[in-house]
Amino acid sequence: MNCAHRGDGPTYAAQVSSSVVRRCALTDAPLDAAGLIALVADPAAGGLATFLGVVRDHDHGQAVTALTYEAHPDATAVLAELVERIAGREGVRAVAVEHRLGELVVGDVAVVVAVAAEHRAEAFEVCRTLIDDLKAQVPIWKRQQHADGTSSWVGCC
Numbered sequence: 001m002n003c004a005h006r007g008d009g010p011t012y013a014a015q016v017s018s019s020v021v022r023r024c025a026l027t028d029a030p031l032d033a034a035g036l037i038a039l040v041a042d043p044a045a046g047g048l049a050t051f052l053g054v055v056r057d058h059d060h061g062q063a064v065t066a067l068t069y070e071a072h073p074d075a076t077a078v079l080a081e082l083v084e085r086i087a088g089r090e091g092v093r094a095v096a097v098e099h100r101l102g103e104l105v106v107g108d109v110a111v112v113v114a115v116a117a118e119h120r121a122e123a124f125e126v127c128r129t130l131i132d133d134l135k136a137q138v139p140i141w142k143r144q145q146h147a148d149g150t151s152s153w154v155g156c157c
Contacts, residue, residue, distance in 0.1 A: 020087040023096040024080050026071055026140075031098050031109045040094035040116040047120030049127035053111035055104050059154070063147035069101045069110065072139035079138045086130050091118040097130060099140060 011027040022039040033052055040048060055067050072078075079097070087095045094116040104110055113131050117123035135155065142154050 018084055018087050020092060020094055021080075021083050021096075022094050023098060024076075024083045025098045026076055026079070026101050027098055028100070028102045031100060031112045033109065033112045033114075036096040036098060036112050036114040039096045040114045042093040042116045044118060045093040045116035045123070046118055047123035048114065048116045049120070049123035050115075051111070051113040051127050051131045052109050053131070055106050055108045055110055057106045059144055062144075062152075064144050065106065065147050066145040067104045067110070068143045068145075069099070069104065070141050070143070071099075071101055075139050079134065082133050082137055083130065086126055086133070089122070089126060091122040092126055093117055095126070095130070097134070099134070099138075101140075 011025050011029060023036060033050065037048065037050060056064065058064055079099070083095055083097055086092070092115065094114075096114045097112065099111045100108070111131070111134070113127050113134075115123050115127040115130065117126060140155065143151050144154055145151050
């Protein structure tokens with residue numbers, strides 16, 4: 001893993017061997033979905049699927065005002081392994097993923113996944129698999145701040 005700076009905070013970008021993986025990072029900086037889409041653009045791709053995870057104002061019936069994301073020191077390496085594995089699927093031309101760390105408010109983009117594939121079905125399938133596996137396997141936790149002043153931890157894996 002290398003540590004670079006982008007925006008107002010550190011970006012932890014994984015070193016990956018696959019040319020299909022265009023970006024794989026955790027960052028304190030606001031995410032640039034258009035930038036990731038541009039990174040995965042490929043003339044051999046017939047489909048480009050994206051997913052943007054956005055901070056919502058509620059969870060399980062409680063009002064949410066903000067989130068704080070924290071990651072285990074190995075989170076970038078776990079994410080890189082996951083992305084490399086998924087990028088090796090047949091028909092996948094390019095993959096990029098970034099996840100925010102730190103404090104976010106309602107409406108902020110927390111995660112962006114962009115996948116270019118030869119066909120739309122592959123692009124959709126890989127995009128969904130990547131976000132589902134990221135949430136299940138990468139050690140990133142969020143602390144939700146509730147409108148009533150309480151907080152709760154979510155996603156501890």
